[in-house]
Amino acid sequence: MEQPMTKRIGVLFFSPTNTTKKICDAIASGMGSDDPVVLDMTHPGKRAEIIANANTVLNEVDHLIVGAPVYCGKLPLQTIECLGALKGYGKKSTAVAVYGNRDYGIALYNMVEMLSQNGFNVMAAGLFIGQHSYSDVVPVAMGRPDESDIEKAQKFGTQILNVSRPLSIKDIPTQWDKHSKSKKYTALKPTYRRKICVKCGRCAAVCPTGILSPETGKHLNRHVKKICIGCMACVNNCKSGARISKANPIVGIIMKSVLGQASRVRKEPFIIT
Numbered sequence: 001m002e003q004p005m006t007k008r009i010g011v012l013f014f015s016p017t018n019t020t021k022k023i024c025d026a027i028a029s030g031m032g033s034d035d036p037v038v039l040d041m042t043h044p045g046k047r048a049e050i051i052a053n054a055n056t057v058l059n060e061v062d063h064l065i066v067g068a069p070v071y072c073g074k075l076p077l078q079t080i081e082c083l084g085a086l087k088g089y090g091k092k093s094t095a096v097a098v099y100g101n102r103d104y105g106i107a108l109y110n111m112v113e114m115l116s117q118n119g120f121n122v123m124a125a126g127l128f129i130g131q132h133s134y135s136d137v138v139p140v141a142m143g144r145p146d147e148s149d150i151e152k153a154q155k156f157g158t159q160i161l162n163v164s165r166p167l168s169i170k171d172i173p174t175q176w177d178k179h180s181k182s183k184k185y186t187a188l189k190p191t192y193r194r195k196i197c198v199k200c201g202r203c204a205a206v207c208p209t210g211i212l213s214p215e216t217g218k219h220l221n222r223h224v225k226k227i228c229i230g231c232m233a234c235v236n237n238c239k240s241g242a243r244i245s246k247a248n249p250i251v252g253i254i255m256k257s258v259l260g261q262a263s264r265v266r267k268e269p270f271i272i273t
């Protein structure tokens with residue numbers, strides 16, 4: 001007798017400090033999959049593999065959850081590059097943007113737009129909150145996603161199973177501010193304290209741009225410094241404190257003003273089905 005086809009959930013995410021990954025996993029779990037097909041866009045090598053095999057990587061996937069953090073009100077360029085390569089051929093998908101309690105800008109809108117244009121049926125979309133990557137400088141949304149966020153993400157996943165009609169781009173909210181209007185990505189670059197670096201290679205292994213040397217812990221060369229996207233993956237994974245987020249006095253004042261404001265009110269997840 002022919003076996004019924006099992007629905008396979010795929011999670012495609014960019015997540016240097018892991019908050020987006022946690023939300024995508026919780027949504028997949030709510031959809032009944034604790035063992036989804038994992039497509040990690042964070043690592044440059046894996047991203048290149050996904051792009052090179054764009055026609056086949058989704059063969060096993062029936063519903064693709066796509067997650068990315070919000071960077072300056074937009075999608076990170078690495079996510080845009082990867083999404084641009086993937087074709088949906090009518091596959092179902094869920095779009096997720098995770099932001100640091102400040103502003104989600106046009107990130108989710110652009111994700112839904114790209115997925116739809118590339119042939120995915122976007123059945124659901126969600127905005128979730130993750131601890132701000134720059135919380136070492138100004139604490140914002142500490143510990144998020146927390147238990148309540150994870151529970152909401154799981155419930156969202158269960159809800160997605162009953163959605164029968166794809167979303168329209170008109171359903172997706174935007175927050176047009178000076179960051180989302182600008183093409184620029186302004187980022188705080190980590191400070192490197194060479195003397196206390198133990199050269200463990202962790203920073204190089206997690207860097208989404210692949211600009212660090214696993215042997216020396218330094219930048220591969222001085223030209224690559226400007227490629228750093230300030231995602232804080234190296235800072236989060238540095239056990240010796242050799243990579244830290246530290247703002248100079250002027251940048252510190254600007255960050256305190258912008259992020260200080262963002263830290264005052266707790267924002268809640270918003271889902272669209």
Ligand SMILES: Cc1cc2nc3c(=O)[nH]c(=O)nc-3n(C[C@H](O)[C@H](O)[C@H](O)COP(=O)(O)O)c2cc1C
Binds near residue numbers: 017101133
């Ligand atoms: C360069 C950069 C820009 C960011 N811009 C925003 C923003 O515009 N609005 C916001 O609320 N959070 C912003 N954040 C915070 C992240 O969206 C947030 O911390 C997210 O949870 C990080 O996801 P990850 O843990 O998957 O890396 C920014 C973070 C970085 C590194």
